[in-house]
Amino acid sequence: MHFDIFPETSEHQAEIDALHDLSFGPGRYAKTAYRLREGIPDIAELCFVTFAGEGADYRMVGSIRYAPVLIAGRPALMLGPLAMDPAVRGKGGGIELMRVSLEKARALGHDLVILVGDPVYYAKVGFKPVPHDQITLPGPVDKSRLLYLALRDGAFDGVEGQVSRITA
Numbered sequence: 001m002h003f004d005i006f007p008e009t010s011e012h013q014a015e016i017d018a019l020h021d022l023s024f025g026p027g028r029y030a031k032t033a034y035r036l037r038e039g040i041p042d043i044a045e046l047c048f049v050t051f052a053g054e055g056a057d058y059r060m061v062g063s064i065r066y067a068p069v070l071i072a073g074r075p076a077l078m079l080g081p082l083a084m085d086p087a088v089r090g091k092g093g094g095i096e097l098m099r100v101s102l103e104k105a106r107a108l109g110h111d112l113v114i115l116v117g118d119p120v121y122y123a124k125v126g127f128k129p130v131p132h133d134q135i136t137l138p139g140p141v142d143k144s145r146l147l148y149l150a151l152r153d154g155a156f157d158g159v160e161g162q163v164s165r166i167t168a
């Protein structure tokens with residue numbers, strides 16, 4: 001399946017909200033990862049949408065966003081939410097959104113990305129489980145789902161401590 005990836009704009013907001021409702025439900029607001037980025041503007045240049053479909057069916061089918069966080073005071077990215085329309089899942093769109101946005105992040109000089117998600121899925125683009133308690137989140141999280149990706153060799157070495165919100 002062919003996907004076209006574009007930078008997210010304000011015009012996509014309503015559709016992205018609907019996709020998040022569908023994909024994550026209202027329970028997402030209580031999650032630790034959500035609370036870390038709540039009220040913090042996403043990093044606009046790393047947020048992308050993806051379109052697919054034929055003719056009149058051509059529409060937005062996926063979205064990826066990144067928020068800034070601190071790990072023991074050091075800046076890092078938190079990937080999420082990533083969501084694809086159920087009708088096009090399993091066709092490579094999610095991986096493509098990650099490849100494009102992570103490449104852009106690297107080009108912009110970001111060197112470390114974390115997320116809470118499925119280790120098997122995110123391993124496809126290089127994410128690894130955080131070694132035992134090297135970093136922690138300020139709330140409940142399934143530790144086996146806390147993952148990191150170093151965009152520069154050694155970027156995760158010696159990074160230890162609690163992930164916290166960027167404060168304005």
Ligand SMILES: CC(C)(COP(=O)(O)OP(=O)(O)OC[C@H]1O[C@@H](n2cnc3c(N)ncnc32)[C@H](O)[C@@H]1OP(=O)(O)O)[C@@H](O)C(=O)NCCC(=O)NCCS
Pocket residue numbers: 023024082083084085088089090091092093094095096116117118120121124
């Ligand atoms: C998770 C999600 C974004 C994946 O997007 P997608 O476009 O369906 O994934 P892709 O088609 O790019 O995945 C490609 C590969 O990952 C595999 N994969 C997809 N979802 C997976 C999962 N949850 N666990 C393990 N592998 C998975 C596919 O089988 C495929 O494997 P292959 O290349 O070996 O055939 C999508 O299923 C979704 O929106 N889910 C609901 C929201 C969600 O859970 N978001 C992630 C929050 S952490």
